[in-house]
Amino acid sequence: MTSGVPGVAALLTAASAELEAAGVATARNDAEWLLASVLGVGRFEIYLGAHGAPVPDVVERYEGLVRRRAAGEPLQQLVGWEAFRGVRVRVTRDVLVPRPETEALVEWALALVGGDARLVVDVGTGSGCIACAMAAERPEIRVLAVDVSPAAAVVARGNAASLGLGDRIAVVTADLLGPVRDASVDMVVANPPYLPAPLLPSLQREVRDWDPHLALAAGDDGLSVLRPLIADARRVLKPGAPLVVETAGGSQADVAATLLSDSGYEDVDQRADLTGTVRFVAARWPAAPSAGFAGAIERGRLGGGEAPVDGNAGVAGATSASGRHDIIPGPGVGNALSQS
Numbered sequence: 001m002t003s004g005v006p007g008v009a010a011l012l013t014a015a016s017a018e019l020e021a022a023g024v025a026t027a028r029n030d031a032e033w034l035l036a037s038v039l040g041v042g043r044f045e046i047y048l049g050a051h052g053a054p055v056p057d058v059v060e061r062y063e064g065l066v067r068r069r070a071a072g073e074p075l076q077q078l079v080g081w082e083a084f085r086g087v088r089v090r091v092t093r094d095v096l097v098p099r100p101e102t103e104a105l106v107e108w109a110l111a112l113v114g115g116d117a118r119l120v121v122d123v124g125t126g127s128g129c130i131a132c133a134m135a136a137e138r139p140e141i142r143v144l145a146v147d148v149s150p151a152a153a154v155v156a157r158g159n160a161a162s163l164g165l166g167d168r169i170a171v172v173t174a175d176l177l178g179p180v181r182d183a184s185v186d187m188v189v190a191n192p193p194y195l196p197a198p199l200l201p202s203l204q205r206e207v208r209d210w211d212p213h214l215a216l217a218a219g220d221d222g223l224s225v226l227r228p229l230i231a232d233a234r235r236v237l238k239p240g241a242p243l244v245v246e247t248a249g250g251s252q253a254d255v256a257a258t259l260l261s262d263s264g265y266e267d268v269d270q271r272a273d274l275t276g277t278v279r280f281v282a283a284r285w286p287a288a289p290s291a292g293f294a295g296a297i298e299r300g301r302l303g304g305g306e307a308p309v310d311g312n313a314g315v316a317g318a319t320s321a322s323g324r325h326d327i328i329p330g331p332g333v334g335n336a337l338s339q340s
Contacts, residue, residue: 008046011035011054015066022070030075034065037079072205085133089159094151095127096215101273102191102246105280106133108271109189109244112282116140121236123176123190123229124148126215128156128169130189135165143169144180149214176229180236188233191246192225193218222248223255230259237285249279256281 012031019027036043038061039054054062065078076082076091076098084098085106091097109130113120118141122131125145135141145160147153153173160169172179177188197217200208207216218225226245233243243265247253253270260268265283273279 008035008049008054011059011062012046015062018066018070024069026075030069031066033075033079034069035062038062038065072209074206074210077210082127082129084129085137087129087132087136087159087163089127089129089132090155090162091127092151092155093210094149094212095155096211098127098129101275101277101279102130103133104271104273105189105191105244105246106130108280108282109187109242110134110137112242112244113138113141113187117142118186119144119184120187120189121146121177121180121185123188124192124215124225125156125171126152126191128159128171130191131156131169132159132163132165134189135160135168136163139168141168144185145169145171146174146176146179147171148173148175149212152212152215176225177232177236182235183238185236186238186241188229188237188241188243189245190229190243192229194222194226194246194248194252196220196222222252223259226256227259230256230263230265234263234265234285239287240284242282242284244280244282246280249273249277253278253281257283 012028012035015031015034016028019030024030032043032046035046038058039046069075069078074097077093080090080092081088082091082098085103089098109120113134118138120131120134120141120143122128122134122143122145125131125147128145131143131145135143145153145156147156150173153171156169157166157171160166160171193214193216195203195217197220199222200213200217202208203216226247229245230243237243243260245256247256257268257270260281260283264286266286268281268283270278271280271282
């Protein structure tokens with residue numbers, strides 16, 4: 001070991017103490033992951049010694065990361081990635097850090113989408129974790145991943161490409177379902193912003209100061225994204241296709257269920273996350289919508305698209321040719337997206 005340079009054990013002890021003093025609940029865990037990141041090894045490999053003793057440059061970089069973590073910067077942003085339901089996705093300040101509870105949303109969505117070739121729209125894709133997890137587990141699924149943030153769309157596209165899924169995931173920069181054709185998709189899945197904006201100052205610092213507020217807050221009641229999503233999903237879903245969403249849980253899940261029922265959806269159901277919080281809500285657009293709802297969609301009162309109905313098309317058939325939307329095709333998508 002280089003004289004005067006602390007070894008792994010000493011580095012971890014000092015880092016853990018600094019993080020614990022700063023109020024980091026997972027101090028030892030974070031200290032290990034940060035050191036593994038600097039050394040370029042797995043978390044438990046830091047104890048094996050195959051990487052050799054830390055050199056001054058490694059120590060300096062590590063101590064810098066520890067200081068940033070102590071100041072509240074999320075671990076996932078510092079190491080640059082997060083594991084999500086079997087896939088590893090890149091994480092930056094432009095996207096929400098994937099949450100473990102959202103894995104249960106993916107599990108339910110996969111159970112509802114059915115077999116054969118399926119086209120799924122992932123609204124508010126962020127890092128693309130939902131789109132990538134679904135496509136990775138089900139090779140027959142194609143995903144149109146939508147986000148209003150161009151920076152988030154770049155991250156999602158990169159994650160799809162790095163996982164070898166770029167030929168089945170296309171990323172679109174747009175607001176909600178704007179570029180999606182009528183009656184063209186087999187599922188809409190979303191983890192939308194759902195927090196009431198007045199709650200943002202009370203969030204833990206890792207979320208409040210580092211996650212993009214665009215991905216967190218949705219108006220004063222937390223429903224300013226969910227309401228139009230529920231309304232316009234009726235236009236793009238094929239008859240009998242499901243909409244599956246994550247909510248803040250509790251009373252908001254009940255409100256979402258009521259909105260779905262009042263909007264003409266059928267088979268409205270709710271599910272709990274891993275902590276037992278009822279957070280997820282799903283429903284199906286009926287195979288034969290009532291005349292009132294069908295007429296409202298036909299007349300465009302619910303937010304129609306500019307493109308004609310194309311129920312048998314792939315990603316291209318699900319996407320409007322409007323030049324108002326920034327299309328970012330992944331490798332291999334080619335003509336899957338209309339590009340005018």
